[in-house]
Amino acid sequence: MPTDTKRVRGPEVSQSLSRFVCKPETTLPSDGTRTDGRSRDQVDVRPVFVRCGLVSQAKGSAYIEAGNTKLICCVYGPKETERKDETDMKCGRLFADMRFAPFSCPERGSWIQGSHEKDLSLMVLESLQPAVCLHKYPRSQIDINVMVLENNGSALAHAITCASLALADAGIEMYDLVLGCSIRQDGASYLIDPTFLEESGSCWGSGENQGSLTVSFLPSLNQISGLQSDGEMGEGTLTAGVRTCIEGCYKLYPVIQQALVKAVRGAAPPPSES
Amino acid sequence: MSPMKLCVPGDKLCSTDDCRPGTGVYMRHGYIYSSLAGYVLRKNEGEELPVISVVRETETQLLPDVGAIVTCKVTSINPRFAKVHILYVGSTPLKDRFRGTIRKEDVRATEKDKVETYKSFRPGDIVLAKVVSFHLLMEQLIFWLFTLDLPAQISLGDVQSNYLLTTAENELGVVVAHSEAGAQMVPVSWCEMQCPRTHTKEFRKVARVQPEYLHA
Numbered sequence: 001m002p003t004d005t006k007r008v009r010g011p012e013v014s015q016s017l018s019r020f021v022c023k024p025e026t027t028l029p030s031d032g033t034r035t036d037g038r039s040r041d042q043v044d045v046r047p048v049f050v051r052c053g054l055v056s057q058a059k060g061s062a063y064i065e066a067g068n069t070k071l072i073c074c075v076y077g078p079k080e081t082e083r084k085d086e087t088d089m090k091c092g093r094l095f096a097d098m099r100f101a102p103f104s105c106p107e108r109g110s111w112i113q114g115s116h117e118k119d120l121s122l123m124v125l126e127s128l129q130p131a132v133c134l135h136k137y138p139r140s141q142i143d144i145n146v147m148v149l150e151n152n153g154s155a156l157a158h159a160i161t162c163a164s165l166a167l168a169d170a171g172i173e174m175y176d177l178v179l180g181c182s183i184r185q186d187g188a189s190y191l192i193d194p195t196f197l198e199e200s201g202s203c204w205g206s207g208e209n210q211g212s213l214t215v216s217f218l219p220s221l222n223q224i225s226g227l228q229s230d231g232e233m234g235e236g237t238l239t240a241g242v243r244t245c246i247e248g249c250y251k252l253y254p255v256i257q258q259a260l261v262k263a264v265r266g267a268a269p270p271p272s273e274s
Numbered sequence: 275m276s277p278m279k280l281c282v283p284g285d286k287l288c289s290t291d292d293c294r295p296g297t298g299v300y301m302r303h304g305y306i307y308s309s310l311a312g313y314v315l316r317k318n319e320g321e322e323l324p325v326i327s328v329v330r331e332t333e334t335q336l337l338p339d340v341g342a343i344v345t346c347k348v349t350s351i352n353p354r355f356a357k358v359h360i361l362y363v364g365s366t367p368l369k370d371r372f373r374g375t376i377r378k379e380d381v382r383a384t385e386k387d388k389v390e391t392y393k394s395f396r397p398g399d400i401v402l403a404k405v406v407s408f409h410l411l412m413e414q415l416i417f418w419l420f421t422l423d424l425p426a427q428i429s430l431g432d433v434q435s436n437y438l439l440t441t442a443e444n445e446l447g448v449v450v451a452h453s454e455a456g457a458q459m460v461p462v463s464w465c466e467m468q469c470p471r472t473h474t475k476e477f478r479k480v481a482r483v484q485p486e487y488l489h490a
Contacts, residue, residue, distance in 0.1 A: 059369075078337075079370040131283075133300070133309055140337070168283050171330050173309040175300065176284030220284030220307065260311045261280045264330065270278040270313050 052263035060170025078140035092137035127226030296327025
C-alpha cells in the first residue's frame with residue numbers, strides 16, 4: 001500500500017485537547033438559584049438586543065442576542081418557486097432552515113445539518129406559516145435561513161422571534177409578529193428562558209414534572225402557532241407553563257416592536273403626504 | 275406636519291367604520307390591522323371613507339398579474355412555444371426573474387397555425403407581451419393537449435406553473451433584437467427586421483411601438 005506522503009501526520013503520542021481546556025460549570029448551584037442572577041418561578045426573561053437589516057444581500061434580516069444566545073436570520077424572496085409538481089398554485093410556500101454553527105455549542109458540531117436541526121427547522125416553519133399572508137404571493141417561495149452563532153439556551157424560541165422579525169424587515173405581509181418563549185420545568189418550579197446549562201443539565205431531579213416547553217405566540221391576535229414540549233409534565237403544569245410562556249412573549253413584544261420601528265425609520269424617510 | 279405614524283405587523287389601526295382598507299392592511303372582526311412594518315398613510319378620497327394603507331419605501335414585490343404588459347427576454351425557442359424570462363412588469367423592474375411561455379398560437383392574432391416560432395422570436399430578443407393567465411384549468415389543458423400532438427418534452431407540471439403570455443396584438447412583439455452579425459436590428463415591417471451592418475433581413479414578429487416612445 002503506498003504511503004501517504006502528502007498528509008502531515010501529528011506526533012505518534014498525542015493527548016486530547018479537552019484534557020487541558022478548563023471546563024465550564026457543569027453543575028447548577030445547589031441552593032436552587034440561577035447562575036445569572038435571575039429568579040425562579042418568575043417571568044424573568046433575559047434582556048434582548050435586536051437589530052434588523054444587518055445583511056445587505058438578503059431581502060430582510062434580523063439579529064437577536066439574549067444573554068449569550070446569538071442568532072442571525074436572513075429572508076430571501078418572494079421568488080419563483082422551484083418546485084414544479086405542485087398543482088395548487090394559489091398561495092406561496094415558506095421554506096425554513098435552521099442551522100447551528102459548529103462553534104455555537106460547547107461541543108463542536110458539524111456543518112452538515114443533523115436530524116435535530118431538521119426538527120427545529122420544521123418547528124420554525126410550522127410556527128411562522130400561520131402568520132404570513134401566503135395567499136398574497138401565489139406561485140412564489142420565501143426562504144428563511146436561521147443561523148445560531150452561539151447557543152446558550154432557548155435557541156428555538158429566539159429563532160422564531162428572529163425569523164418573524166426578518167420577515168417583517170423584508171416587507172413580507174404578515175398577520176402578526178410571532179414571538180417565542182421557552183421554559184424549563186423542574187419539579188414544582190420553573191425557569192423561564194433557560195440557559196444551555198439549565199436546559200440540558202445532567203443534574204436534574206428525577207421527580208415528576210421534568211421537562212421543557214417552547215411556545216410561539218402571536219401577540220396581537222392572541223393565538224398560539226407552535227408548541228413543542230419535551231419530557232414528562234402533568235396537565236396542570238403544562239397549561240400553567242403555556243400561560244407563563246405567553247407572559248414571557250408579552251414582555252418581549254415592546255422591544256421587538258421598537259426594533260422594527262427603528263429599522264423602518266432608518267431605512268427610509270417617511271413618504272410625503274400627497 | 276405631524277410625524278407619520280409607524281406600525282408593525284399586527285397593529286390594530288382603526289375600525290372599519292372609520293376607514294376603508296388599502297394596501298398593506300387586512301380586516302378582521304370589524305377592525306383594520308396592519309400587515310407590514312411601515313408608515314401609516316391615510317388618504318381622503320372625497321365622498322367615501324378615507325383609505326388607510328401601510329407603505330414601505332422598498333418597492334413592493336410586483337407579481338405579474340393577468341392583463342399586465344410585461345417586458346421579457348427570450349431564453350429558448352421550440353416549434354411549439356418560446357420560453358422567456360420576465361424582466362419588467364409595466365415599467366418596474368423585477369428583483370427576481372419569473373419564467374413565462376409564449377405558445378405558438380399566441381404569437382399573432384391572424385393565421386395562428388401557420389406561425390413558425392423560429393421566424394417570430396430568437397433567443398436573446400426583448401419582447402413586449404401580455405400576461406394571459408398563470409393557471410391553466412384542467413379542461414383547457416386537456417383540450418389544448420388534444421389539439422396538438424403531445425411532444426415528449428412538455429410536462430404537465432411545466433405548463434401549469436409558468437406564466438402564459440401572448441403577443442397577439444399589434445403593439446406586442448419583439449422590440450429589440452440582434453442580428454446574426456451582432457448588430458441591433460431596425461424594424462422594416464411587422465414581420466421583418468433588418469441589420470444595419472449586413473443589410474440582411476430577418477423574420478421577427480415586430481411590435482408597433484407608439485411614436486412617442488421611440489427616441490429620435
